[in-house]
Amino acid sequence: MTATTLAELLKARTNDHSWLTAAFHGRTGLGWHQPTPATAAEGRALSVVIPAHNTAYALPAVLDALNAQDTAGEVEVIVVDDASTDATFDVARRHPAVTTAVRLASRSGSAGARNAGALLAQAENLLFLDSDMVLPRHVLADFAARARPETVLTGFRHNLPHQNTPCGPVIPDRPPQLSADHRVTWTPPTNTVLPYSGLTLTEKLDGRPLDATDDFQNLGHGRFYYDWDLPRMAVTALLGVPRDRFVDVGGFDPEFGRLGWGMEDTHLGAALIAARCLVVPLRQAVGYHLDPQDADAQWLTKLTAWPATLAHYRHVLAQAAPTGRGRTFTTATETLLHDAEVITR
Template identity: 80%
Template structure:
């Protein structure tokens, strides 16, 4: 396909009802229904990029260890040169199949690329190292994985309440409505950062519902400040491995610039390559805020204009494809000086 990445996005629909109906026909389960452990599942490679997440990682890995899924699962933790005990936790936890420590800080996109390079299955699930998943979530992704779909889970941010035994977890399950892609209240009389539009009246935004589970975001359309690539949030995201490799994985320049937009760019690249973005409403995890969440957020926002500018520049270039060799070369270079522990 010729033209720019932005041009390619305008040509791609996101009608995914055939995917969800085929799943029901095969299993008798609703697409958004939590998946029982006995349902046939594809092999799954869970990739967690981690940097200074010792406050949350034991709880995250404990939750992965008790997942109810019928298919084989590997867990790959890639430590992005943490200054705390993140790598020691990963290498010793029984849920972890492979633990990697990068020699120097390279960014979360590079860490995810390394995990994808080491993955032994064709179905990747990116999970943040501070995301605690209910027991059915791995089965939700493994049972629904398919070669042309990016599967989007959701997050419920939980303010830090640490104790001697780790984070204090609520007794109730995480709520779908806590995710900004589901319930969104934008500011008024302020230019929104992504689309640059300004809303003059208050809005009770419902991106997921208003777009028919993202289907109406095809062909490059927007819901106010949201478009389809922005729905591909790698806090919890299922991706076909061969598609990710072909588009070159995550653009690692984002990590060198600062925070944000590398998952949006990956989403754009995969959509341009023909992937659909399909939400899993039942797949919601608790996203554990760090002790210094406010300070980290301010640092992240400072980098946002630069990463957004880089994303805009990439939209003006051709849609990436045929980049498997470059992907392998870049990740193998990172692995050369890394420590890799395999169970």
């Protein structure tokens, strides 16, 4: 029987990327998880797309880090301000790292903001980056050197609590830690129904999703590691995707943002897996995620809205896999940009 729904196609797709990582090593002499010298990215352009809403507290540090990247590849940085009420747009349009600064006329959500940036992007490969993620100097070269038409490249994040200082956030001198990401070190609650799998764990688990799944390879064919599956590994805090396939699946579904928070990146991951992409982690690509002052309150608000977006995700899993949606994506995103302010250097 031919797979027709998104869920059925996920079960039909493997995630064996060993041939890809071996070929990269053979071609470059570099380990897949090795920080990348600038020269390895030469001739490999990258469009960095940053959605931003009221993140003026973090955006200067994020852009400073991008301006300091060691990469020989061409880089454009597109910041899409989602109708902020603080100084986010002023920061973006004045910073030397920014190629294009966009201010949307009204709040559209991170899905719409990312779609707008992707439509304006010139490179074949996109790197979605949160506006509160500070990257080590090698990360853009890491992504550019490894990008391929069939890869979804995932980086990781290390959350830093908010710090009130006159000069803004303080970035530690030490590198961010891979183990700080929940996809790497995970301690789930016991005696609680886990939302994705429906499992209830009765004993404490010292979870290691990244290691236990052999760099996500064992999550092919719709398999789970407890409450983790392959689409969940596509987290847009730091995510590289091929632009052509991103557009063909219709980009991010803005309905998730209208309903609440979360799942839009999981859905994109599912759509790209269905389109025969492999999800491959970069263990060396870890950024510092700068928490806002009201991080706890924001998290509670997000969790309140999460059931609605999870229900929508389960609904679209039962629908046909998105493909051939480039024209619809372009039309909808051009409409979103019609009244936007766009400043290009």
